[in-house]
Amino acid sequence: MEIIGIDVGFGFTKVTNGRKSLCFKSVLGETTDIQFSTGLGNKEIVDNLHVSVDGKGYFIGDFAIAQSSVRQFTLDQERLLEDFLPVLSLTAAGLFAEEGITLNVVTGLPVVFLKQDYEKMIKAMSGKHQLVYHWPDGSRESRDVTINGVQIMPQPLGTVFGLLMDENGRLVNRGMADKKIGVVDIGFRTTDFLVFDRMSYIERSSSTVDMGMSRSFMAISEKLKRESGVQVELYRLYEAVEKGTIQIRGKEYHIANLRDRVFARAAEELAGEIGRLWSDEWDMHGVILTGGGSQALSSFLAPKLEIPVLPTLEKVTDPRFYNVDGYLRFGKSKWRKTPVPLPSATAVPASAAAESSATPSSAAGRS
Ligand SMILES: Nc1ncnc2c1ncn2[C@@H]1O[C@H](COP(=O)(O)OP(=O)(O)OP(=O)(O)O)[C@@H](O)[C@H]1O
Numbered sequence: 001m002e003i004i005g006i007d008v009g010f011g012f013t014k015v016t017n018g019r020k021s022l023c024f025k026s027v028l029g030e031t032t033d034i035q036f037s038t039g040l041g042n043k044e045i046v047d048n049l050h051v052s053v054d055g056k057g058y059f060i061g062d063f064a065i066a067q068s069s070v071r072q073f074t075l076d077q078e079r080l081l082e083d084f085l086p087v088l089s090l091t092a093a094g095l096f097a098e099e100g101i102t103l104n105v106v107t108g109l110p111v112v113f114l115k116q117d118y119e120k121m122i123k124a125m126s127g128k129h130q131l132v133y134h135w136p137d138g139s140r141e142s143r144d145v146t147i148n149g150v151q152i153m154p155q156p157l158g159t160v161f162g163l164l165m166d167e168n169g170r171l172v173n174r175g176m177a178d179k180k181i182g183v184v185d186i187g188f189r190t191t192d193f194l195v196f197d198r199m200s201y202i203e204r205s206s207s208t209v210d211m212g213m214s215r216s217f218m219a220i221s222e223k224l225k226r227e228s229g230v231q232v233e234l235y236r237l238y239e240a241v242e243k244g245t246i247q248i249r250g251k252e253y254h255i256a257n258l259r260d261r262v263f264a265r266a267a268e269e270l271a272g273e274i275g276r277l278w279s280d281e282w283d284m285h286g287v288i289l290t291g292g293g294s295q296a297l298s299s300f301l302a303p304k305l306e307i308p309v310l311p312t313l314e315k316v317t318d319p320r321f322y323n324v325d326g327y328l329r330f331g332k333s334k335w336r337k338t339p340v341p342l343p344s345a346t347a348v349p350a351s352a353a354a355e356s357s358a359t360p361s362s363a364a365g366r367s
């Protein structure tokens with residue numbers, strides 16, 4: 001049995017088994033017959049995802065962006081869950097599934113969708129699935145993937161478990177045991193807020209808002225449309241936003257100043273939201289910034305907050321992986337052979353933690 005963490009986000013799908021972490025864009029494309037392969041292109045797995053999931057073929061992530069005529073990307077929770085999550089999560093799981101191995105998966109949902117969607121999510125992922133990976137050299141690899149247990153938690157809690165536990169799921173950071181900490185998870189569509197108080201998840205002060213990075217990306221895309229006449233899809237802007245320039249029809253457009261302005265405005269709006277949501281939480285020790293958007297916004301956001309920003313995991317340098325890394329650590333604690341009891345935190349209350357009936361009962365008893 002192998003344990004993996006999977007985080008299907010609106011922007012990126014992240015997956016880790018502790019030895020290897022992978023990330024690809026949450027974009028699906030129709031397959032086309034590619035008649036010739038130069039053999040010279042990028043051979044990275046995540047750049048060449050052509051997968052059949054239970055009999056239906058897809059191009060995924062950058063491969064779909066490069067090769068599919070019809071591509072799909074969504075900022076709608078229902079569509080993400082119904083149409084994208086099964087394909088993206090199984091594709092991610094299959095990358096770590098050696099033939100015949102059963103997987104246990106830890107994953108998450110935005111705070112406000114947890115109750116509503118966890119059953120659908122478990123249903124979409126559980127059971128036996130057939131995957132076929134078509135590699136650029138023309139070879140095919142067929143993998144039967146069996147997902148046995150699925151544990152779901154509010155997404156930002158992954159970052160908390162990442163700080164609390166070591167790679168084997170042992171509770172090592174006892175300094176957090178008597179503290180109250182806020183987590184701000186800035187994703188592509190959503191920003192999630194979560195309060196973790198003396199090892200318990202506090203529902204009252206946890207919430208989700210539509211204030212992810214896509215709003216800033218939309219403002220940049222609109223400006224480019226006005227200047228160049230081309231509507232650049234949001235998922236084709238990541239590299240340009242990072243670099244500060246983009247080439248459209250051979251002309252270079254400078255977007256660094258605009259980017260910094262929209263990021264500063266986004267940080268201001270988020271700081272306002274945090275101030276309102278946590279106005280009563282004056283006893284909070286500090287706040288952890290997580291999610292890919294925290295990389296871009298933390299320098300604008302930190303000075304605007306009335307709470308100190310706490311350091312995050314040193315070993316994981318890309319904050320897009322903070323949640324999924326913690327999912328895995330939690331999974332290791334939950335499904336290890338000789339469980340080490342954790343304080344009340346495993347601490348995700350019944351309404352906040354859901355698991356499939358296939359989960360071992362010893363672990364279930366500790367939720
Ligand atoms: N190397 C990178 N490449 C692309 N984007 C990056 C990178 N590093 C940070 N980012 C930022 O990460 C953001 C996506 O973060 P993340 O993967 O946490 O979102 P998500 O989980 O897909 O979205 P959501 O939580 O809303 O579902 C991008 O909008 C971008 O601003």
Ligand SMILES: [Mg+2]
Nearest residue numbers: 009187188291
């Ligand atoms: Mg996310």
